[in-house]
Amino acid sequence: xxxxxxxxxxxxxxxxxxxxxxxxxxxxxxxxxxxxxxxxxxxxxxxxxxxxxxxxxxxxxxxxxxxxxxxxxxxxxxxxxxxxxxxxxxxxxxxxxxxxxxxxxxxxxxxxxxxxxxxxxxxxxxxxxxxxxxxxxxxxxxxxxxxxxxxxxxxxxxxxxxxxxxxxxxxxxxxxxxxxxxxxxxxxxxxxxxxxxxxxxxxxxxxxxxxxxxxxxxxxxxxxxxxxxxxxxxxxxxxxxxxxxxxxxxxxxxxxxxxxxxxxxxxxxxxxxxxxxxxxxxxxxxxxxxxxxxxxxxxxxxxxxxxxxxxxxxxxxxxxxxxxxxxxxxxxxxxxxxxxxxxxxxxxxxxxxxxxxxxxxxxxxxxxx
Numbered sequence: 317x318x319x320x321x322x323x324x325x326x327x328x329x330x331x332x333x334x335x336x337x338x339x340x341x342x343x344x345x346x347x348x349x350x351x352x353x354x355x356x357x358x359x360x361x362x363x364x365x366x367x368x369x370x371x372x373x374x375x376x377x378x379x380x381x382x383x384x385x386x387x388x389x390x391x392x393x394x395x396x397x398x399x400x401x402x403x404x405x406x407x408x409x410x411x412x413x414x415x416x417x418x419x420x421x422x423x424x425x426x427x428x429x430x431x432x433x434x435x436x437x438x439x440x441x442x443x444x445x446x447x448x449x450x451x452x453x454x455x456x457x458x459x460x461x462x463x464x465x466x467x468x469x470x471x472x473x474x475x476x477x478x479x480x481x482x483x484x485x486x487x488x489x490x491x492x493x494x495x496x497x498x499x500x501x502x503x504x505x506x507x508x509x510x511x512x513x514x515x516x517x518x519x520x521x522x523x524x525x526x527x528x529x530x531x532x533x534x535x536x537x538x539x540x541x542x543x544x545x546x547x548x549x550x551x552x553x554x555x556x557x558x559x560x561x562x563x564x565x566x567x568x569x570x571x572x573x574x575x576x577x578x579x580x581x582x583x584x585x586x587x588x589x590x591x592x593x594x595x596x597x598x599x600x601x602x603x604x605x606x607x608x609x610x611x612x613x614x615x616x617x618x619x620x621x622x623x624x625x626x627x628x629x630x631x632x633x634x635x636x637x638x639x640x641x642x643x644x645x646x647x648x649x650x651x652x653x654x655x656x657x658x659x660x661x662x663x664x665x666x667x668x669x670x671x672x673x674x675x676x677x678x679x680x681x682x683x684x685x
Contacts, residue, residue, distance in 0.1 A: 351633035358640040363404040407537040411643045412636040413545045414602045419635025421591045422609025435609035436595045440502035444476025445469040445599035450510040454517045470596025532605035532657030548597045560624040606658045607665025
């Protein structure tokens with residue numbers, strides 16, 4: 317008698333585990349490590365390249381010998397040590413501070429005004445800071461009541477942003493189109509004003525140097541210049557990271573933010589003052605560098621989404637690495653001449669800007685991507 321065999325049971329494959337918070341945190345950490353590594357490599361490359369090329373191995377030894385005294389001895393000459401540490405390292409560090417600062421300012425402005433095209437350059441903030449700095453450079457501190465370069469740049473950026481903010485309001489609300497038009501108009505106004513000031517320069521050589529600086533340059537980097545932008549950037553980044561919840565709430569609109577207990581007017585005003593301080597300090601040491609604050613925040617959001625807990629640190633690292641590479645290109649593409657940084661950033665920024673215009677409406681909220 318034959319036995320009847322039961323049909324074989326088909327075992328369904330186990331469902332793959334959902335990618336939860338742990339996976340997202342691990343991915344975010346890996347991204348930060350990757351960006352930090354890229355920044356270190358870009359910095360070493362920036363310090364190594366120049367009229368006198370120093371091998372990367374010697375560059376690393378020189379930097380380590382200064383950071384950890386006594387850990388490395390020999391293997392490089394005294395001239396190489398001075399070139400790397402006294403001349404190139406301050407410039408590389410300034411590129412990190414300026415790139416990170418412009419990137420986080422752009423991310424914050426895009427969130428506060430809910431416009432994907434907002435950045436310090438397009439909103440006229442950089443032009444206002446440039447006017448304050450040019451007044452000091454050309455006419456002297458007495459032209460701005462005895463203020464220093466950084467203070468005058470901060471005041472100029474604050475005035476420009478305040479004017480743009482007032483012009484962009486309509487019935488108590490800010491519209492994206494009015495914001496951009498107001499920013500462009502104010503930027504042209506302040507550019508005309510500092511062009512007029514440049515004509516008042518006593519020397520044509522001074523005017524040419526200031527004009528080159530206005531287009532973005534890190535050539536004036538020195539160790540004594542670094543503390544102010546470093547401290548302002550560090551404090552600003554910490555303050556903004558603490559405010560990640562209100563920033564996220566603003567992405568959903570003013571009504572949502574108000575319903576969550578946020579005083580939108582006060583919060584937005586405080587952010588405008590903070591971003592003006594950042595832009596003023598950065599423009600005072602590097603001039604007005606375009607497109608960094610526009611490109612990098614969008615790249616950061618493509619990588620980690622719109623949560624500002626992750627957008628701000630990613631934007632800071634990516635902005636620092638990006639400007640480091642831009643500075644390398646500015647020093648090497650037309651060597652021995654040095655290109656203004658805004659010329660190099662425009663090569664990347666203009667196509668990105670046009671792509672962004674075609675991809676979405678200027679009235680679309682920044683977190684719609």
